[in-house]
Amino acid sequence: xxxxxxxxxxxxxxxxxxxxxxxxxxxxxxxxxxxxxxxxxxxxxxxxxxxxxxxxxxxxxxxxxxxxxxxxxxxxxxxxxxxxxxxxxxxxxxxxxxxxxxxxxxxxxxxxxxxxxxxxxxxxxxxxxxxxxxxxxxxxxxxxxxxxxxxxxxxxxxxxxxxxxxxxxxxxxxxxxxxxxxxxxxxxxxxxxxxxxxxxxxxxxxxxxxxxxxxxx
Amino acid sequence: xxxxxxxxxxxxxxxxxxxxxxxxxxxxxxxxxxxxxxxxxxxxxxxxxxxxxxxxxxxxxxxxxxxxxxxxxxxxxxxxxxxxxxxxxxxxxxxxxxxxxxxxxxxxxxxxxxxxxxxxxxxxxxxxxxxxxxxxxxxxxxxxxxxxxxxxxxxxxxxxxxxxxxxxxxxxxxxxxxxxxxxxxxxxxxxxxxxxxxxxxxxxxxxxxxxxxxxxxxxxxxxxxxxxxxxxxxxxxx
Numbered sequence: 154x155x156x157x158x159x160x161x162x163x164x165x166x167x168x169x170x171x172x173x174x175x176x177x178x179x180x181x182x183x184x185x186x187x188x189x190x191x192x193x194x195x196x197x198x199x200x201x202x203x204x205x206x207x208x209x210x211x212x213x214x215x216x217x218x219x220x221x222x223x224x225x226x227x228x229x230x231x232x233x234x235x236x237x238x239x240x241x242x243x244x245x246x247x248x249x250x251x252x253x254x255x256x257x258x259x260x261x262x263x264x265x266x267x268x269x270x271x272x273x274x275x276x277x278x279x280x281x282x283x284x285x286x287x288x289x290x291x292x293x294x295x296x297x298x299x300x301x302x303x304x305x306x307x308x309x310x311x312x313x314x315x316x317x318x319x320x321x322x323x324x325x326x327x328x329x330x331x332x333x334x335x336x337x338x339x340x341x342x343x344x345x346x347x348x349x350x351x352x353x354x355x356x357x358x359x360x361x362x363x364x365x366x367x368x369x370x
Numbered sequence: 371x372x373x374x375x376x377x378x379x380x381x382x383x384x385x386x387x388x389x390x391x392x393x394x395x396x397x398x399x400x401x402x403x404x405x406x407x408x409x410x411x412x413x414x415x416x417x418x419x420x421x422x423x424x425x426x427x428x429x430x431x432x433x434x435x436x437x438x439x440x441x442x443x444x445x446x447x448x449x450x451x452x453x454x455x456x457x458x459x460x461x462x463x464x465x466x467x468x469x470x471x472x473x474x475x476x477x478x479x480x481x482x483x484x485x486x487x488x489x490x491x492x493x494x495x496x497x498x499x500x501x502x503x504x505x506x507x508x509x510x511x512x513x514x515x516x517x518x519x520x521x522x523x524x525x526x527x528x529x530x531x532x533x534x535x536x537x538x539x540x541x542x543x544x545x546x547x548x549x550x551x552x553x554x555x556x557x558x559x560x561x562x563x564x565x566x567x568x569x570x571x572x573x574x575x576x577x578x579x580x581x582x583x584x585x586x587x588x589x590x591x592x593x594x595x596x597x598x599x600x601x602x603x604x605x606x607x608x
Contacts, residue, residue: 206506237500241503241505243501243518243522253518254508257510258509302507305509
């Protein structure tokens, strides 16, 4: 089941430019949320801070399970994941890329194979598992990134502009995958997008980020 | 010209007859250079990674400048300092290492370390930042993140190791000073070439030169093969 994420008074500046100015919101466990906003409104920064790969200047992001706040640390980091708009591709096979998170978690080999095959099938890359990942197209790379995130069954899945860098066909495929995983994964899903259609179709709640603050529409 | 032809003829005779003296020199040379390369790599790669990846590494630019300068360390200078340290009246004289293979390994490790460290730093800093982020977002601990980045730089690091091996296999100044060129104990290919040339036995010197070049060629072909195969398949060894 997805974790609840309570964000309070998040502030972040880069070189004197305020990006987030006291952003607060509570994302309920298992919900699907879309964050919209103009370029430079801080959507990516917000997701990076929530996914704990960057530290805020002030404020906090608490992950809550059954009313208890989970302490920040590696155990929590392994229950959340963020798919970036540009997927960092490890120079190895597609299979090894998807299996990476499972290997970190010391999952046994048979289980890794089973889960990688399932994830690859879900994103339509089952026949490309032995290919070098760096030879994939941008749409396939994005789908591989999605499989890499899905395979670890995260409790919270952050998707930063998941359809921004792909063509219409891949965009539709990725949207279908997102629709599919909201039922199978039962994770809390928070995605940022410029695509109002995607936000409406995929999310239960749409937020806008403006002037460094989040507001529900 | 006759000398060279005669030298080459003798070289092939010595090599194909597996001459015991020659084999002893070759094996010792390989033992010294490969052990030093292993030590230089074991210390150099983590050092390059540390300087590159540790946030707020103190005096990063100074450390890099020192490493870059040390890449060009004259072997005779390294040999001289090590000689002074290891000689009977030196601070490490009690260890009794002077004129042993161990002293030669230490000298060559000192020469290999800055090459591997500096070129590893360059290799690791060329890895795109997305790799670090990808590893972190998939739940990698800090050490696992570092390993993911170093793994991405593996082909360039292999090239760094090849460069260091080239330097060690051709090095003569340091091993001559701290090894003493003692037959059967510390005589390696390069120091033997110096001796045979001094004696005027050019054919023996040429034979050793051919062996030295052959070893370098074989090692470089092997490393090139692994590197090419790795780039093509994504796997370095499998």
